[in-house]
Amino acid sequence: MSSSFESRRPPTAARERDCVIAGGGPAGMVLGYLLARAGLEVTVVEKHRDFFRDFRGDTVHPSTLTLLGELGLRERFLALPVTRLSALDAVVEGQRMTLVDFGVLRGPDDFLVLAPQWDFLDFLAREARRMPGFDLQMGTQAVDLLDGEAAVRGLRVRSSGGEQEIRARLTVAADGRTSLLREAAGLEPAEFGVPIDVLWFSLPKPSDPPPATLAYVSSAGMVLTIDRGETYQSGLIVKKGVFPVIQQAGIAAFRTRLVQAAPVLAEVAGSLTDWEQIKLLTVQINRLPRWHRPGFIAIGDAAHAMSPMFGVGVNYAIQDAVALANVIIPQLRQGTVTERSLIAVQTRRQRPVKLMQAIQGRGHRVIARATVGHRVLSPGAVRLLRLGSPVLRRILAHLVGVGLLPEHVQHHPAEASERQPRQTPEAPGDRSAGAE
Template identity: 50%
Template sequence: MTVEETGVLVCGGGPAGMMLGLLLARAGIEVTVLEKHGDFLRDFRGDTVHPATIRLMDELGLGAAFRALPQSRLGNLSLPAPDGTLVTLGDFGTLPAPYDHVAMVPQWDLLDLLAKAAGEEPGFSLRMETEATALVRDGNRVAGVRYRTSGGREGEIRAELTVGCDGRHSLLRREAKLTPREFPVPFDVWWFRLPRPPAERGAPAGLTPVALGSELLLCLPRPDYYQVAYLTTKGSDARLRREGIERFRARVARLRPDFADRVDQLASMDDVHVLDVKLNRLRRWYRDGLLLIGDAAHAMSPAGGVGINLAIQDAVAAATLLAGPLRRHSVTVADLAAVQRRRQPPTVIIQGAQRLLQRVMFATRPTDRRSGPPRALLLLLNAFPGLRAIPARFVGFGPRPEHAPAFARRSHRLTRP
């Protein structure tokens, strides 16, 4: 078995892993990222890039290249009132330009951009089609991982620090015997695409869920199609698939009559992809030699679309706090604990807000009446319109936004994805 060495080993080439790899490489640290797939092309991943992340891309000198990626803009966050009118809950127009919107960017394009930027650094290595299979230990300390390539070759990579960015089903987390605390989620999500004709493209589209009884539909506009989320009672996948595509089309058209002319684009239930929604977090994000961030440390509900941005913020904090100890080759458990201390509070706050939003909008409702936000909230927003800036800032930047560390900042020099 081949045994190799690197400075930092990052397992998982998602947003957290690629951002951490880029930042540490810019700090002059040797870093290797393992990604089990051969490319980043996967549908229905988190594609909402919030203002805090857009600002971060500017700080890294990647703003022009980011804006050149295919994308659409989400406007205000609105909720339907019981009388059929729309109530603006979060007004992104109150945020400072150019960070006054949420960008819908295919995640594979964002990851390709980060990979290209990281590849310009001499200490960075990205190894595709390479999957971590087990932790390597040196006594009680995690010293790296064993891996297997898509071709079946096996090996071992040892590192001063191993970082698990391998998602909500994290193998590294399981290997380290770290068990997350699970929170109840009353719904699952079924993702699918519907056409977006040219007449419906152009101006930023608002983010407005439509609720009816125990069902909810949310549309995310893409340049030439809608990414649609259908939400209903958790554990309903088998029943929906038994009912078949005709019944599912009828459900969609009932919630959005304006989509009745295009639901036949769903040929079968194979075009509908279920997400088993999880909401959890670890009590401890680390072991000696191992740190977990992003979904590996805290799986987020899709409410608010904040998962990708929270994972990136974790990566920025980790790079900022650990670059010095890594340069000195002196990373301790206390250094890893400092990352959790910084990032756990915003995680707890955001998950608390998601749980509240679930109770307000997503919990099962026994009636067929169109529902909406609490009447007290509607009265408050009508009486004090300025309050709409608070949800926009909370969603857009979060309770503790991170800035790029000085060692990672560059001028706008990378202009093409």
């Protein structure tokens, strides 16, 4: 369950770190862990006082398990109460089929893990706090960048103790798709239209549940049923912008629509009695044309919001963090991070992001047919899908489970670090908008 991780150090009026990270999600926590593991001093600020947020990505992909293995954390993570899935089934136009078979991947990471994201983040926080250079400030909001004459020099943050400045050689925005820091940095994402939204809710499992099923897809609609042990994290795919219309029709009509799309839920749909139980996830696909400024970079959803399709958003955010750590650890040990290295990180990571977002965009156009009462696939296409499923399973296992450009941890032993003397922090008044 959730827990609150307070800083080991009391807030001070001004501090300097090697790196300060806004956002305690998967990207921010993995990056913070990697930097502290390398002997660097890093602060992660998270605006909430704990990690308990429902309706967040629960999937830990095989490539993330591989990264945890490279860090020596795999077995400790898998000792948590998690669900392992070796395959992903879907019921398409009434026919069950296995779409993804992770068993074709190289072991031992040949399965997908479902774990509430708060458990995953709590785990990373516990492991990171073993290292003296790691500092986690919960309940602390990043409110602005500290601009120097030529580069970003850190963050201004606000907590219950008031405002403080955290000065750093590199500032990282990992604060999600509504990132305040990318706006403060003058970076604006390009938006790519998405025709669907998702209504998220939790349901108990039926008394005789079917095999684990990712989705039910037909002309009656599309419903996600993500296994959480005793419950499903469920979602109904709807046409973008129609949630107010659905609410006006009433909760009973919503339950009817849900059961028509996924009859297996008829026994449990009655647990939905109030709109407060149903959350709107506005599906977005966007991407920053430029992720960085001198002394600053955005990663994860702050740099590129992914669709929930394939559940790869968490995976891609973590891959960003690993790629960034691999590049900046040697530079931070020498005292500075060049903008050329930040450009290299964006160049590397935006290639798989662009391709996956293009795949998601095409998938949305197919899925959107179910939101207006049309068959997603013709009978012939369903038969072809079943006949070709062994090939499809292998392709999707690599696309979903491994990704298009998987990253690997480059080991930088802390004891090998030869640190340069810290530069004298700028005076607090040294701020300028001309950081480009």
